[in-house]
Amino acid sequence: MEGRASESDATAGRGPPVRGHGVHIMMSSDSGRLSAEVVVVGGGPAGLTAAVALAGAGVPTALVAAQSGGRDNRTTALFSSSVAALAAIGVWETCCADAAPLKTLRIVDDTGRLWRAPEVRFEAAEIGLEAFGWNIENRSLVAALEARSQTLPALQRVKADAASVDIDDDGVTIGLADGGAVTARLAVGADGRRSICRSAAGIDTQTWSYPQTALTFNLKHSRPHNDISTEFHSAEGPFTLVPLRGLRSSLVCVTTPEEAKRLLELDPAVRNAALEERSHSILGRIEAEPGHGAFPLAVENARRMAANRVALIGEAAHVIPPIGAQGLNLGLRDAAVIAELAVEALREGADVGSREVLGRYDRQRRIDVATRTAAIDLLNRSLLSDFLPVQGLRGVGLYLLEQVGPLRRALMREGVDPLAARPRLMRGEALV
Numbered sequence: 001m002e003g004r005a006s007e008s009d010a011t012a013g014r015g016p017p018v019r020g021h022g023v024h025i026m027m028s029s030d031s032g033r034l035s036a037e038v039v040v041v042g043g044g045p046a047g048l049t050a051a052v053a054l055a056g057a058g059v060p061t062a063l064v065a066a067q068s069g070g071r072d073n074r075t076t077a078l079f080s081s082s083v084a085a086l087a088a089i090g091v092w093e094t095c096c097a098d099a100a101p102l103k104t105l106r107i108v109d110d111t112g113r114l115w116r117a118p119e120v121r122f123e124a125a126e127i128g129l130e131a132f133g134w135n136i137e138n139r140s141l142v143a144a145l146e147a148r149s150q151t152l153p154a155l156q157r158v159k160a161d162a163a164s165v166d167i168d169d170d171g172v173t174i175g176l177a178d179g180g181a182v183t184a185r186l187a188v189g190a191d192g193r194r195s196i197c198r199s200a201a202g203i204d205t206q207t208w209s210y211p212q213t214a215l216t217f218n219l220k221h222s223r224p225h226n227d228i229s230t231e232f233h234s235a236e237g238p239f240t241l242v243p244l245r246g247l248r249s250s251l252v253c254v255t256t257p258e259e260a261k262r263l264l265e266l267d268p269a270v271r272n273a274a275l276e277e278r279s280h281s282i283l284g285r286i287e288a289e290p291g292h293g294a295f296p297l298a299v300e301n302a303r304r305m306a307a308n309r310v311a312l313i314g315e316a317a318h319v320i321p322p323i324g325a326q327g328l329n330l331g332l333r334d335a336a337v338i339a340e341l342a343v344e345a346l347r348e349g350a351d352v353g354s355r356e357v358l359g360r361y362d363r364q365r366r367i368d369v370a371t372r373t374a375a376i377d378l379l380n381r382s383l384l385s386d387f388l389p390v391q392g393l394r395g396v397g398l399y400l401l402e403q404v405g406p407l408r409r410a411l412m413r414e415g416v417d418p419l420a421a422r423p424r425l426m427r428g429e430a431l432v
């Protein structure tokens with residue numbers, strides 16, 4: 001177990017006082033038990049962001065995570081509001097040099113069906129933005145979050161996994177795999193799709209799956225992408241190329257499980273040619289870099305975002321198909337909201353894990369998650385559908401977006417900065 005506060009004051013076993021908005025709060029550690037106001041469980045991008053946002057605002061926070069990130073070759077297209085939040089917590093400056101701007105989004109109908117939609121282009125400049133967002137490799141983002149987390153005196157890093165979660169009226173105790181324990185008023189469950197925090201809080205999930213798998217590759221290519229992300233909509237799912245720095249892009253290829261298996265079994269040179277063919281050679285010659293991901297498509301959403309002193313964030317709260325780059329953007333909004341509510345509660349001298357705080361969190365996050373899930377579900381099903389009227393409606397929808405400027409601009413604004421979810425960090429404002 002690691003804890004900066006306990007290292008700096010080993011004899012007393014207590015860390016330095018942290019000024020928390022008018023109140024002094026102590027972080028304490030004795031005989032393998034650590035206590036903090038908030039314990040974040042899970043060191044993926046969502047958990048790290050929450051821990052950095054909380055501790056950066058002076059909230060005594062423990063982060064329970066044996067490792068951060070793990071082996072992840074994925075990239076994340078971060079919308080401009082997510083970038084504003086990462087800048088506000090002092091993370092973006094460390095990783096922005098690794099990110100590529102997304103200035104244009106193109107949707108191309110590649111279904112070959114009778115009802116084909118027109119090509120639609122969304123330009124960030126049309127809504128006064130330099131870019132809709134930035135695409136970054138997850139490992140760069142996680143490294144920047146890790147680096148920032150090590151500069152925050154209010155953050156205690158516990159390098160062990162959580163083995164148990166016990167909840168009582170006053171707080172939560174996280175039992176550690178190495179035998180120690182952490183107690184706190186509030187647990188932020190950022191422990192991914194198999195969340196033990198979610199089970200301990202008694203929160204059920206609503207789950208369904210799609211007959212599709214998402215393959216991820218990072219590609220080198222011979223032609224420039226010109227900061228354009230292109231989404232080819234095929235009858236098996238979207239094939240999406242997202243710019244990285246230089247002559248590189250990330251690819252998310254959503255297809256049938258059988259086709260995914262076939263593509264993965266191909267000789268690399270033959271697979272490169274197959275991917276280039278699907279990309280209509282818009283990026284010239286393609287070479288996939290070593291490493292890939294394969295993710296069966298599913299939805300797994302918590303029925304509540306919080307209960308019983310546990311607030312869920314990131315994939316512990318919602319797993320949605322990787323279509324439209326929504327997943328981690330939602331996860332960062334979760335982190336921003338719970339951090340803001342915790343800071344407010346402490347400022348008022350209230351209990352950060354109270355029913356009121358958790359109720360507010362649930363209300364603020366549920367609609368955002370539900371509407372994004374519904375939109376992705378609708379888009380995906382409209383692609384998979386063989387029913388001609390559904391294909392027609394999809395075509396009409398895209399035609400209207402192409403033709404009607406105000407509608408297109410409203411959709412673009414809502415996409416990057418949803419009206420229903422504008423916590424302070426997402427507006428680029430500090431929490432204190």
Ligand SMILES: Cc1cc2nc3c(=O)[nH]c(=O)nc-3n(C[C@H](O)[C@H](O)[C@H](O)COP(=O)(O)OP(=O)(O)OC[C@H]3O[C@@H](n4cnc5c(N)ncnc54)[C@H](O)[C@@H]3O)c2cc1C
Pocket residue numbers: 041042043044045046047064065066067068069070074075076077078160161162163190191192193194195196214215216252293295313314315316322325326327328329330331
């Ligand atoms: C193909 C694909 C492409 C995607 N592209 C985008 C995109 O462009 N934009 C976007 O916004 N989103 C995207 N997403 C979604 C995004 O990748 C996820 O939302 C994000 O990675 C989830 O982060 P997380 O921190 O919630 O979960 P995870 O990354 O799963 O982290 C959970 C962490 O908790 C740890 N953990 C688990 N159990 C315990 C325990 N008991 N104790 C301690 N730690 C524990 C795990 O080890 C892990 O480190 C994509 C997803 C996929 C599949």
